[in-house]
Amino acid sequence: MPLIFVGGLLFGFGLGFSHMARPEVVLQFLQFEDFGLLFVMGGAAAVTGIAFAVVPRLFDRAPLTGDTYGRRLKSFDRNVLIGGAVFGVGWGLSGICPGAAYASLGVGNVTILWALVGMFVGAYFQGYWRSQRSAAVSGGTNVSDR
Amino acid sequence: MATELIDPALYETLFPVGISRYAVGGVLVGLGAVVIYLGTAIPAGASTFLESTLSYVSDQSRFERYRRSRDWRVVFTLGIVAGAAVYALTFQSGLISSGLYQSGTTGELREVGGLTIWLTDVQPWRLFLGGVLVGIGTRIGKGCTSGHGVCGVGSASKTSIVGVITFLVVAIGTAQVVMALGVSP
Numbered sequence: 140m141p142l143i144f145v146g147g148l149l150f151g152f153g154l155g156f157s158h159m160a161r162p163e164v165v166l167q168f169l170q171f172e173d174f175g176l177l178f179v180m181g182g183a184a185a186v187t188g189i190a191f192a193v194v195p196r197l198f199d200r201a202p203l204t205g206d207t208y209g210r211r212l213k214s215f216d217r218n219v220l221i222g223g224a225v226f227g228v229g230w231g232l233s234g235i236c237p238g239a240a241y242a243s244l245g246v247g248n249v250t251i252l253w254a255l256v257g258m259f260v261g262a263y264f265q266g267y268w269r270s271q272r273s274a275a276v277s278g279g280t281n282v283s284d285r
Numbered sequence: 286m287a288t289e290l291i292d293p294a295l296y297e298t299l300f301p302v303g304i305s306r307y308a309v310g311g312v313l314v315g316l317g318a319v320v321i322y323l324g325t326a327i328p329a330g331a332s333t334f335l336e337s338t339l340s341y342v343s344d345q346s347r348f349e350r351y352r353r354s355r356d357w358r359v360v361f362t363l364g365i366v367a368g369a370a371v372y373a374l375t376f377q378s379g380l381i382s383s384g385l386y387q388s389g390t391t392g393e394l395r396e397v398g399g400l401t402i403w404l405t406d407v408q409p410w411r412l413f414l415g416g417v418l419v420g421i422g423t424r425i426g427k428g429c430t431s432g433h434g435v436c437g438v439g440s441a442s443k444t445s446i447v448g449v450i451t452f453l454v455v456a457i458g459t460a461q462v463v464m465a466l467g468v469s470p
Contacts, residue, residue, distance in 0.1 A: 142324040143357050147364015148371065150317030150329075150431075155372030156386065157310020162407045163391035163470060169460030174299045175307035180434050182311025183318070187439025190319040191328070201326035208326045213427045213437070215444040222426020223448045225418055227455025232463060233415020234407060236430040237423060238331030240416070241362050245369025246377060247395075247402020253409040254416035261420020262335035266347035274346065 142203060153183070154242035161243070162234030162251075169231055229261075305385040317368070318435055321361070328440065330432025331365070332423035334358045377401050406470040411463075426452070 157179045158164040168176035195208035213219075230236055235243070235254045243251040291299075321329045337355035340348035351358075375381040377388075378401040393404045405412075423429040426448055428437060433452075437445020 144364040146321035148368035151365035151368025153313030155369040178307035179311035183315035183435040184438040186315025206326040223451030226422025227452035229415040229418025231456035231459025238431040241365040242369035245366040254412035257413040257416020258420035261417040270345040270347040
């Protein structure tokens with residue numbers, strides 16, 4: 140847990156430092172006024188890319204959980220496109236995404252609570268709808284729906 | 286560096302505040318994810334926090350499966366908030382400065398007891414409506430900018446790469462339309 144907190148610290152500090160925690164900066168990127176944000180995503184993905192490629196070759200198991208280092212790939216289906224598109228509309232409208240929104244609270248942006256409340260409402264709505272649907276399909280038994 | 290290979294005027298247009306602030310921030314974001322991965326083998330994402338936290342207060346069957354991860358996700362999120370607060374206390378407040386860091390001109394800066402906080406100018410209705418869509422979209426689409434964008438792309442997952450391209454293209458389109466409609470900020 141302390142390690143996860145430290146990871147979160149670095150993550151949040153980076154989001155603050157890069158100004159990605161500022162919705163305006165994200166919007167400037169999406170409106171082609173400042174392409175700097177490419178370096179945030181690119182830089183972060185480059186670092187994780189190297190680690191995800193190298194670490195499994197050096198070590199067998201994670202010291203804290205004993206889990207093996209594997210690629211946990213998410214399956215591809217239509218939902219990735221639908222969800223991605225819905226997320227895209229939200230991101231393009233507001234300039235916020237989950238991680239950056241938490242970080243935005245950390246830089247003192249209490250106005251972001253509007254977005255955080257919105258995200259919980261959205262996630263709840265989606266979860267409620269999925270729960271109802273899977274209950275209807277499985278006749279009430281709790282099977283994983285995917 | 287690549288910065289010398291392109292025309293300075295073009296560089297100025299593409300990156301009005303330079304790239305170091307972004308690149309350094311990005312590397313730190315990546316390091317944060319790597320620290321967690323090294324210790325636990327977990328590729329961290331930020332959006333599942335929404336569902337896993339809802340599992341504390343809701344007994345919808347959909348949220349049940351996130352019970353196992355909800356505690357560490359809360360810790361991760363508190364870490365993100367705290368990390369951003371450390372940035373606010375240091376660079377944003379001017380306590381530390383660096384040639385790699387360039388402050389911005391957006392939003393509103395306010396002094397609160399020696400700490401400089403930053404407030405967005407983006408209108409609440411945009412934040413709220415965008416938040417709802419982000420909440421729905423990341424959950425249907427299995428990830429967000431950190432899960433897909435940082436960890437997924439980092440592990441060369443095709444699903445994540447397609448996901449990132451999808452939301453990036455749609456977000457750019459949306460932002461352009463919103464701008465064209467004259468909504469600002």
